[in-house]
Amino acid sequence: MSGRVGVLLLNLGGPEKLDDVYLFLYNLFADPEIIRLPIPFLQKPIASLIAASRAPISQENYRMIGGGSPLRQITEEQGENIENVLQRNGIEAKVYVGMRYWHPYTTEAIAKIKQDGITRLVVLPLYPQYSISTSGSSIKQLDELWENDPELQAIERITIQSWYDRAGYIRAMNELIDAKLQSFADPENVHIFFSAHGVPVKYVTEYNDPYQSEMENCVDAIMKAIRRDYHRYNAHTLAYQSRVGPVEWLQPYTEEAIHNLAKRGIKDLLVVPISFVSEHIETLQEIDIEYREVAEEAGIHNFDRVPALNSHPIFINDLAELIMESLGTTKMAAVPA
Ligand SMILES: C=CC1=C(C)c2cc3[nH]c(cc4nc(cc5[nH]c(cc1n2)c(C)c5CCC(=O)O)C(CCC(=O)O)=C4C)c(C)c3C=C
Ligand SMILES: [Fe+2]
Numbered sequence: 353m354s355g356r357v358g359v360l361l362l363n364l365g366g367p368e369k370l371d372d373v374y375l376f377l378y379n380l381f382a383d384p385e386i387i388r389l390p391i392p393f394l395q396k397p398i399a400s401l402i403a404a405s406r407a408p409i410s411q412e413n414y415r416m417i418g419g420g421s422p423l424r425q426i427t428e429e430q431g432e433n434i435e436n437v438l439q440r441n442g443i444e445a446k447v448y449v450g451m452r453y454w455h456p457y458t459t460e461a462i463a464k465i466k467q468d469g470i471t472r473l474v475v476l477p478l479y480p481q482y483s484i485s486t487s488g489s490s491i492k493q494l495d496e497l498w499e500n501d502p503e504l505q506a507i508e509r510i511t512i513q514s515w516y517d518r519a520g521y522i523r524a525m526n527e528l529i530d531a532k533l534q535s536f537a538d539p540e541n542v543h544i545f546f547s548a549h550g551v552p553v554k555y556v557t558e559y560n561d562p563y564q565s566e567m568e569n570c571v572d573a574i575m576k577a578i579r580r581d582y583h584r585y586n587a588h589t590l591a592y593q594s595r596v597g598p599v600e601w602l603q604p605y606t607e608e609a610i611h612n613l614a615k616r617g618i619k620d621l622l623v624v625p626i627s628f629v630s631e632h633i634e635t636l637q638e639i640d641i642e643y644r645e646v647a648e649e650a651g652i653h654n655f656d657r658v659p660a661l662n663s664h665p666i667f668i669n670d671l672a673e674l675i676m677e678s679l680g681t682t683k684m685a686a687v688p689a
C-alpha cells in the first residue's frame with residue numbers, strides 16, 4: 353500500500369484530575385453541538401456559567417471514581433491494540449487519539465499527523481451510534497480544520513460515521529452479556545436493561561439526529577444475537593441516562609424505568625451500557641453507584657452491570673477489520689485466543 357497510513361480515533365475526553373473538571377465542562381458546553389444557543393456570541397459566557405454551576409457536582413462524581421476519568425488511558429490502549437492487529441495483518445499504520453474536550457485534543461493529534469507525513473487517514477469515532485452531539489461534533493471540527501489548511505487537504509481522509517451494526521461488535525457485546533447472565537441464579541429471568549447516554553429530544557425531532565433509531569436498531573441486533581447464539585429469551589428495556597439541564601431528553605429515563613420495573617416485581621436486573629465502548633464516569637459512578645442504589649431501594653436486590661468493551665479482543669479485531677475495509681484491504685488474520 354502506498355503512502356503513510358494513519359488512523360485517528362475520535363473520542364470525548366475526560367478530566368484527568370479534579371482541577372481539570374471546570375475547564376473540561378467549559379469546553380463541552382462551549383460546543384454548539386452540545387448546547388445550541390440562538391445567539392452565538394453568548395455561547396462562551398453561558399458555557400462558563402453552566403460549567404461553574406455544574407463543576408462541584410461533577411467534581412464530586414469524579415472524586416467517587418478515583419479523582420479523574422479513565423478515558424484517556426483506555427482509549428490509548430485501544431489505539432495500541434488496534435495498531436498491533438493492523439500490523440499482524442500487514443498494515444503499517446500509526447494510530448492517533450483525538451479527544452473533543454480534553455487532552456490529547458484533536459488539534460494535538462492533527463499536528464502529529466502532519467508532522468509524521470501521513471498521506472491516508474481513516475477517521476474512526478469511538479461511538480458505535482452516530483449523534484450530532486458526539487461523532488457529528490468531532491467530524492465537524494475536522495471539516496473546519498480541513499477547510500482552512502491546504503496541507504490537510506492533501507491527505508486522503510476516509511471518515512467512518514457509525515458502526516453499531518458490525519457483526520464483531522455485536523458478537524463481543526453478546527458474549528459480555530451472556531457471561532454476566534450466567535452469574536445469576538436464573539439467567540432466563542434476568543431483565544436486560546440497556547442504558548444509553550441521552551440527548552435532548554429535539555435533536556431527534558428537530559435536527560434529525562439518527563442517534564435514537566441507530567440505538568434502537570443496535571439493541572435489536574444484540575437481542576437477536578443473544579436469542580440466536582445462546583437461546584436466551586430474556587425481557588429487555590432501552591432507557592436513557594445522564595440527563596443534564598431543564599429540557600426534555602429522550603425517554604424513558606433510566607431512573608424512572610428502574611422504578612417501573614421494580615413495581616412490576618423484577619428482582620434481577622443486568623444493566624448494559626450501550627452508547628460508549630469504554631468505562632467512564634457514567635458507568636463507574638452513575639450506573640454502579642447511583643442506579644444501583646435506586647434499584648436496591650426499589651427492591652431490585654440482584655443488580656449487576658456488563659463491563660464496557662474497552663480492549664475486548666473480538667471488538668478490537670472488528671475495529672481493525674473496519675479500518676482495513678475502509679482502506680480497501682479486507683484479509684484478516686485469525687483472532688488470537
Ligand atoms: C454517546 C455518548 C454521549 C452522548 C450522546 C452525549 C451527549 C451529551 N452529553 C452532554 C453533557 C455531558 N456529558 C458529560 C460526560 C460524558 N458524556 C459522554 C458521552 C456522551 N454524551 C461521556 C462518555 C462522558 C464522560 C467522560 C468521562 O469523563 O469519563 C458531562 C460531564 C460529566 C457530568 O458532569 O455529568 C456532561 C455535562 C450533553 C448536554 C449531551 C447532548 C447534547
Ligand atoms: Fe455526555
Ligand SMILES: [Fe+2]
Nearest residue numbers: 594633634638
Ligand atoms: Fe452523570
